Amino acid sequence: MTQWQSVAAELEHSAGRAMEFAQRSGAEGTRVEVEAAESSTVTVTNRVQTERSFRGTFEMTITVVRDGKRAFAKSSDLSNDGLRKIVDAAIENTAATEPDPAAGLADSLELAKVFPELDLYHPLDWSLDDIGAHAQRAEDAALAHGPSIKASKGVTVRTVSGVSLLATSGGFSATTPWSAHSIACAPVAFGAGEKQIGFWSDTSRAFDDLATPEEVGAVAARRAMGALGATQIPTQLCPVLFEASASVELLSELVSLASGDALDRGGSFLKGGIDSLLFPPHVQLSEDPFVRRGMASRCFDSDGIPGLRRAVVEDGRLKGYFLGLYAARRLNLTPTGNGYGPHNLELSSTQARPGDDFTAMMRRLHRGLVVTQMVGGGVNRLTGDFSRGAKGFWVENGEIRFPVGGITIASNLRQMFGGVQAIGSDATTRGWATSGSWLIDAMKIGGV
Structure with a gap:
């Protein structure tokens, strides 16, 4: 029996006891969630290890339904008394709660019955010294990238592995072993009276799938150096190209708009919007919970309901929401297995070609703004009004002319989604989302 199988067996036994105690105490339904994990983290800052930690974490959450009311409590004590x-x-x-007809557990017919192997468990048996040396390679690569890179805000390498359990009094019980590894680098470039911080990161289920520390350090350094000398541009209306990592942030706005909580609270302009044209017809958005080694892959959600391989946006039309059980019941809709959030979303265009990399997208932009980073908040999800600070580059004749900073970009999400002219083949994955760069026809730039 492997280590995680031994832990899983103990967790299953404890969950069973907890549900027995809850039934004796008058609970009509009980859900038990447990997560046990071990993590190792090292941060290197200017060649000094500023963090070295090994942590074990354990938490059990018990949710009960009694007299039509739902409440929960948390603990890390698996003894009978605990x-x-x-x-x-x-x-x-x-x-302290009110009866809620949506508060009960999932029906047995809604629960996951098939559990495909998703290959999510790849623990790393490295010492903190090994992890620190890996982080130092990224910082060294960044510092060696150019003379303007003279300091670092740190490189952090983290590796974590664990086991999660979900069990309900309705007969559902499943454990999932998993791992997650990450590296993040933030070098500092110095110019004439200024400094700019670059940032780049990568995450994966298996450590060997991460970008090399040299790659991460070099990209982060390029981003810091490229921002030196940033200036404002005149206030104007112009086309905007969001690089792929910034486009994922726009995709997160769509997920928020289409989530059950926002729809239930009446805080989204997408309520009642199924089958409406949200993007141009060339835009597609797919969801797949069953991608092997996917960072957002799951066989079931927080209620034991399986996710779906599906089209969320098809030919530009919104085809589905992201619904956990509770929100689905409140909205009188069918749950989509998104109780933990979205699963491996991928945005694409039927018009994209393999050669539509970022350089080709800048040629298509021709003259306008490239956004590499957005800062601050400023999104009204009920009206769709959008305004955020931004950094990037000004492009003329399809080529970068100079870096841009200290500006705002503004529009309305309906107009932005509807104004997507092209999606690049330069796809990047950030956690649960994959997208290429987005070219939007026009946005208001607030500058000088």
């Missing part, structure tokens, strides 16, 4: 205390706390917490 389990009784957390159950009693959850039961007591129901007194």
Whole structure:
């Protein structure tokens, strides 16, 4: 029996006891979620290890339904006394809530029955010294990239592996072993009376799938150096090209608009928008919970409901929301298995060709703004009004002329989504989302 199988067996036994205690205490339904993990983290800053940590974490969350009311409590004590205390706390917490017809557990017919192998568990058996040496390689690569890179805000390498469990009194029980590894680098470039911080990172389920530390350091350094000498541009209306990593942020706005919580609260202009034309017809958005080694791959969500391989946007039309069980019941819709969020979204265009890399997208932009980074908030999801600070480059005749900073970009999300002229083949993956660069026909630039 492997280490994670031994841990999983213990967690399953503890979950079973907790549900027995809850039933004896009058719970009509019980859900038990457990996560046990070990993580190692090293941060290197200017060739000094400023963080070295090894942590073990464990948390059990018990949710009970009693008299039509739902409440939860958390603990890390798996002893019989500890389990009784957390159950009693959850039961007591129901007194402070109101009956809610949407609060119950998933029906048995809604629960996941098939559990494909997703290859999510790749623990790394490295010492903190090994991890620190890996981080130092990224910082060295960044510092060696150019004479203007003279300092670092740090390189962090983190590796974590663990086991998650979900069990319900409705008969569902499943454990998932998983791992996640990451590297992030933030060098500092110095210019004439200024400094700019670059940032680049990568994450993966298997450590060997990460970008090399030299690649991460070099990209981060290029981004810092490229921002030196940034200036404002005149206030104007112009086309905007969002590089792929910035485009993922726009995709996150769509997910927020189409999430069950926003729809239930009436805080989204997409409520009632299924089958409406949201993007131009060439735009497609797919979701796949079952990508092997995917950072957002899952066989089931927080209620035990399986996700779906599906088209969220098809030929520009919105085809689905992101619904956990509770929000789906509140909206009188079918849950989509998104209780933990979206699964491996991929935005694409039927018009994109293999040669449509970032250089080709800049040629298509011809004259306008490239956005590499957005800062601050400023999105009204009910109206769609969008305004954020931005950094990037000004492009003339399809080529970068100078870096831009200290500006705002503004529009309306409906207009932005509807104004997507092209999506590049320069796709990048950030957690749960994959997208190429977006070319939007026009946005208001607030500068000088």
